[in-house]
Amino acid sequence: MTKTAFTLAALALAASAVHAQTGNSSNQPGVYGLLGVGQGHLNADCTGVQACDRNATGGKALLGYSFGNGFALEGGYANFGRFHASQGAIGLNARPEALSLGGAYTAALSPDWGLTGRLGVARVRTKIGADVGTLSGSDSESKTQPIVGLAVNYALTPSARIELGVDATRAQYQGEHTNVRMVTLGARMAF
Template identity: 70%
Template structure:
């Protein structure tokens, strides 16, 4: 996790040093968002000896802001790896998603902003089961709604620090489970 935080800090500083113009949020512009954080899968672990519902995830997004607060975003989100076991049987799940959606950012002050997101996520859930030396794996993909809310702070005219939460669902053989990710990252306009 320290490596991810250091990488995000370096990217934010590099983007700030590289800023060529004052990117006014009221002007159309393109931006990238990189973030990492803690994810959680809401599953029922009754009857299992061990169950890890938390993982480390991240997302990478590209966006186009129209200059009126609205933006279109597309990217990738990885929600981490979740594990459960009972005796010699262990199961792991790794959900990831391709995301397309819209965002609206409201300026709370010159430096602070609040961003709401809504869209569609093409979520692929990979499952792997192990029992001693026997292993099996499977995956299933479904389109799910995704929503998010974030607060951001301007470090420079073109770089914002963003703390957000994103929520969607994973589905496997008709069983749906909610998942969310709280992440911290850098949003860089160019």
């Protein structure tokens, strides 16, 4: 994960060194896609648990349509990562993932920089797994939840941008819910 982030950052710096001033492509109508990787965080209470890892590597993919005035409609998939906890011979894991549909607005901060806010609904599926010795089992539950996001992006070319963002929603299983968020670094490409 760290190598990927450093590689993307190095590519962005190299591209910006040779980059001429470009117009803000976030205000051009058309289809775009975004792929990002990052770190997810599950806001779970780990009190009394021997080992608990509430951070995991995750990723997201979005497909959007920009209307040309900063507003866009987006659909996407996010995998917030696989979180682990254990107590003696008992191991638990949780894997929240979401299918989302929502709106986005990108404000041009300068010709190259933009700030994007996202608001939508997500069908969040929480997969739970348990291991006790050699026995294992799993279950999942899906709920519709709100999803929000905020990102800053930088234009490398008129059609390619890098984006650093955070997305947040809720994971729920058997009436218990917890907040889950993910910070990602990704590439956005207009088609």
